[in-house]
Amino acid sequence: MPADDVRSDTTPALTAGETWRALYGHFRPHRWAVVLGALCALAGAAAGLAQPLAAKSLVDRLGGSDSISGVLILLTALVLVGTAIEAVGAYVLDRTAESVVLAARRTLIGRLLRLRLPEVERTQPGDLMSRVTSDTTLLKAVTTRSVVAAISGGVTFLATIVLMGLMDPVLLGVTLGVILLIGGAVALVMPQISKAAKKSQEAVGEISTVLERAFGAFRTIKASGAEAREAAVVDRAATRAWKYGVRSSKWEAVAFTSIGLSVQVSFLAVLGVGGARVASGEIPVSTLVAFLLFLFYLIEPVTSLVDAATQYQVGAAAIARIVEAERLATEDPGPAGGAPAAAGRAAAVEFDDVRFRYRAELPYVHHGVSFTVPGAGMTAFVGPSGAGKTTVFGLIERFYETSGGRILIDGRDIREWPLAELRASIGYVEQDAPVLSGTLRENLVFAAPDAADDAIRDVLVRARLDGLVDRLPDGLDTVVGHRGSKLSGGERQRVAIARALLRRPRLLLLDEATSQLDAVNEMALRDVVAEVARDVTVLVVAHRLSTVTLADRIVVMDAGRVRAVGTHAELVARDPLYGELAATQFLASAPGEAAGARI
Numbered sequence: 001m002p003a004d005d006v007r008s009d010t011t012p013a014l015t016a017g018e019t020w021r022a023l024y025g026h027f028r029p030h031r032w033a034v035v036l037g038a039l040c041a042l043a044g045a046a047a048g049l050a051q052p053l054a055a056k057s058l059v060d061r062l063g064g065s066d067s068i069s070g071v072l073i074l075l076t077a078l079v080l081v082g083t084a085i086e087a088v089g090a091y092v093l094d095r096t097a098e099s100v101v102l103a104a105r106r107t108l109i110g111r112l113l114r115l116r117l118p119e120v121e122r123t124q125p126g127d128l129m130s131r132v133t134s135d136t137t138l139l140k141a142v143t144t145r146s147v148v149a150a151i152s153g154g155v156t157f158l159a160t161i162v163l164m165g166l167m168d169p170v171l172l173g174v175t176l177g178v179i180l181l182i183g184g185a186v187a188l189v190m191p192q193i194s195k196a197a198k199k200s201q202e203a204v205g206e207i208s209t210v211l212e213r214a215f216g217a218f219r220t221i222k223a224s225g226a227e228a229r230e231a232a233v234v235d236r237a238a239t240r241a242w243k244y245g246v247r248s249s250k251w252e253a254v255a256f257t258s259i260g261l262s263v264q265v266s267f268l269a270v271l272g273v274g275g276a277r278v279a280s281g282e283i284p285v286s287t288l289v290a291f292l293l294f295l296f297y298l299i300e301p302v303t304s305l306v307d308a309a310t311q312y313q314v315g316a317a318a319i320a321r322i323v324e325a326e327r328l329a330t331e332d333p334g335p336a337g338g339a340p341a342a343a344g345r346a347a348a349v350e351f352d353d354v355r356f357r358y359r360a361e362l363p364y365v366h367h368g369v370s371f372t373v374p375g376a377g378m379t380a381f382v383g384p385s386g387a388g389k390t391t392v393f394g395l396i397e398r399f400y401e402t403s404g405g406r407i408l409i410d411g412r413d414i415r416e417w418p419l420a421e422l423r424a425s426i427g428y429v430e431q432d433a434p435v436l437s438g439t440l441r442e443n444l445v446f447a448a449p450d451a452a453d454d455a456i457r458d459v460l461v462r463a464r465l466d467g468l469v470d471r472l473p474d475g476l477d478t479v480v481g482h483r484g485s486k487l488s489g490g491e492r493q494r495v496a497i498a499r500a501l502l503r504r505p506r507l508l509l510l511d512e513a514t515s516q517l518d519a520v521n522e523m524a525l526r527d528v529v530a531e532v533a534r535d536v537t538v539l540v541v542a543h544r545l546s547t548v549t550l551a552d553r554i555v556v557m558d559a560g561r562v563r564a565v566g567t568h569a570e571l572v573a574r575d576p577l578y579g580e581l582a583a584t585q586f587l588a589s590a591p592g593e594a595a596g597a598r599i
């Protein structure tokens with residue numbers, strides 16, 4: 001896959017107002033802490049601002065007989081208090097910034113794990129992950145540092161300007177003239193910082209996407225000798241992140257250097273004009289000294305303002321990506337309701353003229369599927385690949401919403417069920433039997449966290465996993481590796497079956513759940529499923545008819561339609577497609593004989 005295919009290019013451009021609202025939404029819960037931090041910063045700045053005044057008073061007293069020790073003590077106290085308050089303010093703000101990031105991550109994580117499946121399928125998980133990790137980190141600077149720097153820098157700037165104006169309006173005019181001239185040039189480069197930062201964040205997202213893809217198919221990459229090609233794709237994304245990061249730094253450097261330059265040029269201009277005014281007796285030398293100190297002091301708020309502006313540009317890019325992830329549709333939990341009337345009993349399932357397609361632009365996968373499954377017993381779904389069998393299970397679990405028709409469980413439309421309650425009734429073993437990294441025990445109790453040890457032992461025996469657990473040095477606490485890589489395919493399937501059984505479902509969905517088992521284990525598991533089917537409704541998708549010949553009913557699907565329903569013997573006799581499937585698998589015989597056959 002070329003790099004461009006994994007790049008997210010759907011980041012919506014937020015307007016300035018939307019960016020600000022999104023930003024405010026993130027720091028609103030922490031606004032009082034931000035206010036406290038800002039007040040500390042202002043108090044520290046005020047203490048600093050008083051220093052030139054104290055210095056002026058000190059210089060004025062130099063020629064006279066007044067003692068300067070009082071002023072010196074005041075100056076020292078101002079420095080100490082100002083520094084202490086600034087330190088407290090910095091801590092409060094950094095702590096708040098971390099809290100903003102934590103809250104944003106919690107919100108994103110909470111939403112991402114509740115996303116609707118179609119949303120996940122049209123995004124790149126790696127890119128979503130980078131929004132939780134990398135983009136939220138940028139929020140830290142933009143929600144506190146930038147905002148507080150803007151407030152404190154702005155207020156200090158204004159206060160300094162007012163005091164300078166009171167000292168000498170002419171020198172203030174000279175200063176402002178220089179600053180506005182250079183500041184205007186800086187404003188022009190700001191959008192460049194935002195553009196570069198956005199591209200850089202997108203490239204970081206690509207790195208995660210490519211790596212996630214690579215680790216998800218690690219063996220395939222090795223077996224295909226594709227390491228170098230994949231590394232090159234990651235390298236291209238990393239280089240792009242570097243390129244745009246450097247571009248952003250270049251514009252930031254231009255901005256900061258310009259500000260330094262503006263203050264220095266102002267300093268020289270004030271020195272020249274101020275010197276002339278002192279020489280002509282228009283102002284005393286103490287005024288010039290104080291004014292120059294103010295000018296020196298102006299560097300900090302001006303730098304703060306530029307810092308705020310650059311951080312805001314960087315954060316705006318991250319906010320856009322966070323907002324995009326926040327806007328992905330999550331699942332509707334459904335109506336709040338009490339326990340189902342039929343709790344504990346085997347579930348009855350009915351598909352009533354169900355039509356479904358995965359996306360509006362795709363063709364229909366189900367063209368009016370109808371069947372009825374009474375409570376308990378085993379029902380098998382068979383048919384050619386792509387007929388829509390797995391889709392039946394996805395619709396029952398409400399991973400997807402039907403485009404037409406109804407699905408009823410116990411006679412109640414599944415859209416009327418609270419989603420959690422619906423899924424709590426179901427045990428689902430997927431086609432590729434996913435096992436999560438962690439221990440065997442964690443995998444088993446994944447769908448039933450409160451399961452007792454006896455129940456775990458029981459399902460281990462039923463899933464024929466007891467022997468494996470006894471052999472493992474750490475038993476149930478053995479770590480199974482990323483996606484269960486330390487287990488065989490058959491072991492993974494048995495773990496998935498045990499997990500589903502431990503949930504004590506009313507409806508058990510098995511999708512090719514025993515396809516990787518050896519004949520002995522497959523037979524044993526078939527018996528277990530038959531036993532479970534006595535008081536649980538079991539729906540099975542199977543390609544190997546040998547696993548389903550004893551089912552109570554078999555639903556034959558073809559191209560998104562149900563073409564026949566019956567027992568093995570009935571279908572062999574009257575459905576040509578089923579007859580053909582059975583014949584190619586040497587099963588066109590009595591169920592008793594066929595049951596043991598392996599294809």
Ligand SMILES: Nc1ncnc2c1ncn2[C@@H]1O[C@H](COP(=O)(O)OP(=O)(O)OP(=O)(O)O)[C@@H](O)[C@H]1O
Pocket residue numbers: 121358359362365383384385386387388389390391392
């Ligand atoms: N998530 C999806 N997004 C888009 N199309 C999908 C998705 N899942 C399945 N399809 C398509 O829907 C059709 C039915 O798929 P489904 O998995 O239900 O078939 P199946 O009968 O279970 O096939 P198999 O026996 O090979 O597992 C296929 O054409 C498939 O390409």
